[in-house]
Amino acid sequence: MRAATGSRNPSTRLSRTATSGADCLRGGVRSCAIPGSRCTGWQPSAQSITGGLTSFKPQNYKCIKICNKISEGSRCHSAATGDRGSVRRSWSSGASTAPAGRGQRASLATDEGSMAQQIMDPGWKVVVGSGIGISFGAAPIFTAGFAHLTGAMAQDYGWSQAEVARAATIVLSSTMVAYLFCAWPLDRLGSRKFALISISLFAVSLLILSQVGNSLLQFYLAAALFGFVGAGTNVVSYAKAISRWFDQRRGLALGLAASAQAAGSFIVPLAAHWIIAGYGWSACLAAFAVFELVVCLPLVAWLVVDAPPAGDSATQNDGPRPSTEAQTAEAGISAAEIIGTPTFWKLALCFAVIGMSFYAIAPNVIYILKRRADVTAADVAWIQAAGAVAALFGRIIVGHLLDRLHARVVGILTVLLMALSALINATADAFAPMVLASILMGFSISGEADLMPYLAGRYFGTRSVSKVFSWLLFAFCIGAAIGPVAFVWLSTSSDSVVLPLLLLSAVQIVPVMLFLSLGRYRTPPERVQGLAVALT
Numbered sequence: 001m002r003a004a005t006g007s008r009n010p011s012t013r014l015s016r017t018a019t020s021g022a023d024c025l026r027g028g029v030r031s032c033a034i035p036g037s038r039c040t041g042w043q044p045s046a047q048s049i050t051g052g053l054t055s056f057k058p059q060n061y062k063c064i065k066i067c068n069k070i071s072e073g074s075r076c077h078s079a080a081t082g083d084r085g086s087v088r089r090s091w092s093s094g095a096s097t098a099p100a101g102r103g104q105r106a107s108l109a110t111d112e113g114s115m116a117q118q119i120m121d122p123g124w125k126v127v128v129g130s131g132i133g134i135s136f137g138a139a140p141i142f143t144a145g146f147a148h149l150t151g152a153m154a155q156d157y158g159w160s161q162a163e164v165a166r167a168a169t170i171v172l173s174s175t176m177v178a179y180l181f182c183a184w185p186l187d188r189l190g191s192r193k194f195a196l197i198s199i200s201l202f203a204v205s206l207l208i209l210s211q212v213g214n215s216l217l218q219f220y221l222a223a224a225l226f227g228f229v230g231a232g233t234n235v236v237s238y239a240k241a242i243s244r245w246f247d248q249r250r251g252l253a254l255g256l257a258a259s260a261q262a263a264g265s266f267i268v269p270l271a272a273h274w275i276i277a278g279y280g281w282s283a284c285l286a287a288f289a290v291f292e293l294v295v296c297l298p299l300v301a302w303l304v305v306d307a308p309p310a311g312d313s314a315t316q317n318d319g320p321r322p323s324t325e326a327q328t329a330e331a332g333i334s335a336a337e338i339i340g341t342p343t344f345w346k347l348a349l350c351f352a353v354i355g356m357s358f359y360a361i362a363p364n365v366i367y368i369l370k371r372r373a374d375v376t377a378a379d380v381a382w383i384q385a386a387g388a389v390a391a392l393f394g395r396i397i398v399g400h401l402l403d404r405l406h407a408r409v410v411g412i413l414t415v416l417l418m419a420l421s422a423l424i425n426a427t428a429d430a431f432a433p434m435v436l437a438s439i440l441m442g443f444s445i446s447g448e449a450d451l452m453p454y455l456a457g458r459y460f461g462t463r464s465v466s467k468v469f470s471w472l473l474f475a476f477c478i479g480a481a482i483g484p485v486a487f488v489w490l491s492t493s494s495d496s497v498v499l500p501l502l503l504l505s506a507v508q509i510v511p512v513m514l515f516l517s518l519g520r521y522r523t524p525p526e527r528v529q530g531l532a533v534a535l536t
Helices: 102-109 114-119 122-135 138-157 161-181 183-210 216-233 236-245 250-279 281-303 335-339 342-372 377-402 407-427 431-460 465-494 498-506 509-516
Strands: 013-019 042-044 053-058 063-070 073-078 087-090
Touching: 122 138, 122 183, 122 236, 122 250, 122 281, 138 161, 138 216, 138 250, 138 281, 138 342, 138 377, 161 183, 161 216, 161 342, 161 465, 183 216, 183 236, 183 281, 183 465, 216 236, 236 250, 236 431, 236 465, 250 281, 250 377, 250 431, 335 465, 342 377, 342 407, 342 431, 342 465, 342 498, 342 509, 377 407, 377 431, 407 431, 407 498, 407 509, 431 465, 465 498
Parallel strands: none
Antiparallel strands: 013 063, 013 087, 042 053, 053 087, 063 073
16 A cells, blocks of 8 residues: 555655666656655555554665655755665655655756766676676687697697697587586576686696696696686676676676676787796796686675675666566576577577687687788787777677667677688788788677577576576587687698688678577567667
């Protein structure tokens, strides 16, 4: 039963926590309105009324401000409230006052301090913590640093490019196996604990790899450990936590977190080249291990939280949401049902081809570029850094586009850019076009980390998002494991890197056609702009 308005005297003071302006925008800005007027969603709790005090609970709204309404005027001020589950409303004797004017209500939404409070919202802290863990996880160290590390090891021990490529395949194969099993501990331990364990084990694997001698068996075993434990340092560990904190802006949140991988991919090749040139590849691996333990581990432990508190299942910055997908952790269909859908297998094949195409080039990048032009290892590091910058902005842009366009459109765009990058590399013989190809590839692969968790959530819900994401990563890794050795085999057979690069460009027609064949989302985005390309 809502409190009636107009039944008390003008001396009444009304104090209540108000919803955020975004929550009340649907009916106009009514953050300062008395419950029962235009800002809806407030219901009395089952608690008894004692001493004139009634508890009210919001329906999917959050309490971020306190608004004091006085008969002679209104004033609103920011207030941190530790109780997001209930709204307290206290009455003194007399009649209620008239509702505040539109301008007064609007001022509440723009009150000083709300911006700072939104910036410090726990949902965005999770994004920052996830980004720190991802930025120096196995993915950027492998994709951006592996070629430099193994190149130095091969030079010291006399290993061939084919032997180095086999190590890349072992890393990716062990990562693929790890993705098969990581959903189980993720569901039981949660993103935070699983990520902390993975970071610790990954640091150990780096130290072990730094002690490898002139033995391919030792090298391959250390590479297998690197890939297996490193799987938990990638996006898969954080996707479920981010999905639970965000719904409407999930694409942007995932894009921001995944963009940290691009930041790491910018730093890693430059740092690896500098440390290897001055101290050797062993010192480089040891330095990376120390950084994992001293920087990444404590920051992830501090910032990452698995899910919002009960009754507050959406971040303040995520805007209004009529759906309950982000508020219900088990929304979606079961894993068994997902496997039986054609959509799942189409997505799996898409990402297998994308994985093969990217990792055919990434661990062989020094080998490819040196055969196309007279470049040094330092030149290659800067070419990789240019691609990382493109990936950094690309991930943010892709995440932004995913909230406005259908994911099929975004997927097709990234695949076409990958095809163009491979084509330029096949014809380039100078530094500048190689930088352009790296930029296109960086922007293209930036969509991979965003598309997988986003499509998993939109087509299958959040109930099994960890499992689906792991399976799609498994498919990605199957292609990725084939890529390095297949590329070196084709280039050796043809005595040129041009043929495999042209084939990589042509094969992108497969994911393009598969993306075109996808149907509507199972869980539609909350906003669809009129000019959004849906292809339906």
